[in-house]
Each structure stands twice: as structure tokens, then as C-alpha cells.
Amino acid sequence: DVQYLLTFAVMLVVALLISRLAAHKSQQAEAALIREKRTAALYAMSRELITQTGVDKLASVASRHIHDVFHCQVAVFLPDREGRVHLHRGEALHFDLDPKEAGISQWVFDHKESAGHGTNTLSGSDSLYLPLLGSHGAVGVLAVRSSRPAELLAPEQLHLLQTFANQMALALERARLTEEAQEAHVQTETERMRNAVLSSVSHDLRTPLTTIVGASSALLSTTQPLSTESQQELVRSISDEAGRLDRLLKNLLDMTRLEAGVMQLRKEWHALEELVGTALARVKSRIATHPIVTAYPDNLPLVFVDGVLIEQV
Numbered sequence: 325d326v327q328y329l330l331t332f333a334v335m336l337v338v339a340l341l342i343s344r345l346a347a348h349k350s351q352q353a354e355a356a357l358i359r360e361k362r363t364a365a366l367y368a369m370s371r372e373l374i375t376q377t378g379v380d381k382l383a384s385v386a387s388r389h390i391h392d393v394f395h396c397q398v399a400v401f402l403p404d405r406e407g408r409v410h411l412h413r414g415e416a417l418h419f420d421l422d423p424k425e426a427g428i429s430q431w432v433f434d435h436k437e438s439a440g441h442g443t444n445t446l447s448g449s450d451s452l453y454l455p456l457l458g459s460h461g462a463v464g465v466l467a468v469r470s471s472r473p474a475e476l477l478a479p480e481q482l483h484l485l486q487t488f489a490n491q492m493a494l495a496l497e498r499a500r501l502t503e504e505a506q507e508a509h510v511q512t513e514t515e516r517m518r519n520a521v522l523s524s525v526s527h528d529l530r531t532p533l534t535t536i537v538g539a540s541s542a543l544l545s546t547t548q549p550l551s552t553e554s555q556q557e558l559v560r561s562i563s564d565e566a567g568r569l570d571r572l573l574k575n576l577l578d579m580t581r582l583e584a585g586v587m588q589l590r591k592e593w594h595a596l597e598e599l600v601g602t603a604l605a606r607v608k609s610r611i612a613t614h615p616i617v618t619a620y621p622d623n624l625p626l627v628f629v630d631g632v633l634i635e636q637v
Contacts (some may be wrong), residue, residue, distance in 0.1 A: 330457070343364075344626075346504055360601065362393070362484050363391065364518045365392075366484075366488065366491065368389065369385070369386060369389035369488065370491055372385050372389070373385060373491065373492070373495040374495075376494055376552060377502070378499060379496055379499045379500060380402075380412065382492075382495045382499050383400045383402060383412045383464070383492075383496065384412075386488070386491070386492040386495065387399075387400050387412075389471055389488070390468065390485070390488050390492075392468070393484075393488070394470065394472075394476060394481070394485060395470070396469060396470035397468065397469040398466070398467070398468055399411060399412075399421070399451075399466075399467040399468075399469075399472075400412040400464060400465070400466060400467075401429040401433065401464055401465040401466075402463075402496075403433060403463070405435075406434075408430065409429050409430055409464065409465055411429075412464075417553045425451065428440060428453050429448055429465040429467060430491055431445075431446070431457050432453045432454070432465045433455060433462050434437060435455075436455045436457060436461070436462050438452070438454050438455065439452060439453045439454065440452045440467070440624060441473055442473065442476075442477040442482075450469055451467045451469040452467070452469075452473075452476070452477075453466070453470050454466045454467075454485070455484065456470075456492055456493035456496060457490070457493050458493050458494060458497030461563065462608060463493055463496040463500060464493070465499050466492065468485065483610070491553050518579075521579065524573060525575075525576060528572055529569065529572060531565075531567075532565035532566070532568045532569040532572075535565040536562050536565050536566060536569075538560075539559075539565075540557040540558075540562060542558055543555060543558050546583040571606070575636070578633075580635070589630045589633070590630050590632075591628050591629055591630055592628070592629075592630075593626040593627070593628055594626060594627055594629060594631050594634075595626060595627075596620065596624060596626075597620055597624075597629055599627075599629075599634055599635055600618055602631075602635050604616060606635065
């Protein structure tokens with residue numbers, strides 16, 4: 325019957341159309357779910373990066389998130405002050421680097437271009453290397469190695485990986501700028517303190533020198549002979565002021581060594597009573613008119629310190 329054939333044809337067309345629309349909606353729902361997961365993963369990483377400080381910590385956090393999302397091995401290379409990149413060993417998410425691939429990360433950092441598997445540069449590598457680019461240049465290199473490289477190199481996956489790399493680069497750049505600002509602040513404070521110390525020391529140096537010059541001039545003067553007691557008093561003043569001058573010069577040398585980073589602690593076990601007693605003896609003349617009382621518990625243990633430096637403190 326032609327009527328049944330026509331009805332069958334119409335129903336078949338409608339069924340195929342509905343099936344196609346349903347499949348398309350299903351694909352859209354699946355794609356939306358995947359995008360939601362990716363957005364949530366990116367948001368989670370960004371939120372954790374904001375709460376962290378320090379380049380090493382940020383690199384470890386970002387590596388962990390990329391490892392969890394893409395199910396691949398992750399390595400991060402960070403530059404030193406000379407611009408040479410080194411493998412960051414944060415939370416053991418890195419992979420063993422083939423010596424033949426050791427120079428790829430440096431090439432990527434220098435040229436600010438991707439290289440490795442799936443690219444037109446050094447494609448023989450098993451890993452994909454992405455430059456971590458901030459607003460002021462490269463701040464590192466991200467390397468990923470997947471057991472299923474075809475999935476990782478899919479356009480959507482690759483775009484998402486690049487987004488993760490950009491977020492990571494911005495966080496690393498923020499941390500580096502913060503460190504540089506902190507270093508600049510420390511240098512400014514160091515310079516200010518150096519000027520204050522030098523100003524203070526120049527005044528402190530003038531006082532003992534004036535006393536030494538005056539006492540020695542009095543001793544050398546032949547116009548009016550001095551009694552033995554007066555001579556001893558002048559000699560004692562010269563000795564005391566010379567000792568004070570010696571301490572000031574030692575402090576200046578110690579300050580220079582501290583700033584140069586060559587000061588080394590020579591720690592030994594000392595009795596605290598002896599350290600305090602030695603320190604009080606060094607300033608005996610300056611505290612002669614002030615009552616000093618010390619008290620120590622009976623079971624006070626020895627302290628592991630640099631005896632000379634702790635006496636200065």
C-alpha cells in the first residue's frame with residue numbers, strides 16, 4: 325500500500341532527524357561537561373597560586389595541578405641569575421631528563437618558542453616544551469610527557485595546556501617581581517643603615533682620637549712637669565681610648581665582612597656566665613657608675629654560640 329510506504333518514509337526521516345539532534349545535543353552536553361571540568365581545574369589552580377608565595381612553591385603547585393588534569397609527567401625549568409635554566413625538583417613530579425634533551429629547555433627559554441614532540445622544532449623529543457612567558461619575557465620552561473601523546477596534542481587539550489602555562493607564568497612573574505622589590509627594599513635599608521653607622525662611627529672615632537692626642541701632648545710637654553700620678557692617669561686614658569678605638573675598628577671590619585657575606589660563625593659550647601662576665605669586663609669603664617646585677621639559674625646548660633660575636637651582641 326503506497327500510503328503505508330509514505331508513512332514509513334516520513335517516520336523514518338523524522339526518526340533519523342530526531343536521532344541526529346539527540347546525538348548532537350548529547351555531544352554538546354558532553355563538551356559542556358568537559359569545559360566545566362577544565363574551567364574548574366583552571367580556577368582551582370589559579371586560586372591556589374594566589375595564596376602561595378615564592379617561586380619554588382608556585383612551581384610545585386602548578387606542576388601538581390597540570391599533572392592531575394592532563395595525567396602526564398611534568399617538569400619545570402627555572403632560570404638562575406645568569407639566565408641558565410635548571411630542573412626544579414619540587415614534589416617529585418618531574419621526569420628523568422635524557423641528557424640528549426638537556427639543551428631543549430634552554431633553547432625554548434632563549435627563543436621563547438615551543439619545541440619537542442608535536443612541534444616543528446626538535447620533534448624527535450619524547451616531551452613537549454612550552455615557554456612560560458610573562459609580560460617582561462620568559463620566566464621558565466614547562467615540559468610535559470604523556471603516555472598518550474595524541475590526546476595531549478589534540479587542539480582543545482593543547483589550548484588548555486597553553487592556558488595553564490600562561491597562568492603559571494603570570495604567577496611566577498609576580499613572585500619574581502615581589503622578590504626583586506624585596507631585594508631593592510633591603511638594599512635601600514642597608515644603604516640607609518650604612519650611612520647612619522658611618523655617621524655615628526665618625527663621631528665615635530673623633531672622641532678617642534682627641535683624648536689620645538691631648539693626653540700624649542700633655543705627656544710630651546716639658547714646660548710643666550707632671551706628677552707620677554698624673555702621668556699614670558694620662559697613660560691609662562690613652563690605653564682605654566686606644567682599646568675603645570680598637571673595638572670601633574673591629575666593628576667596622578665585622579660590618580664589612582657581614583655585608584660581603586664572608587662572616588662565618590665559629591660555634592662552641594660556652595657557659596653563659598663567662599660570656600656575660602667577659603662582655604661586662606669589656607665595657608667596664610663605661611658602666612662604672614651604673615649598678616649591674618646578674619642572676620643565673622642553677623641548672624643553666626651550656627650554650628652553643630660564637631663566643632666573640634655573642635659578646636659583641
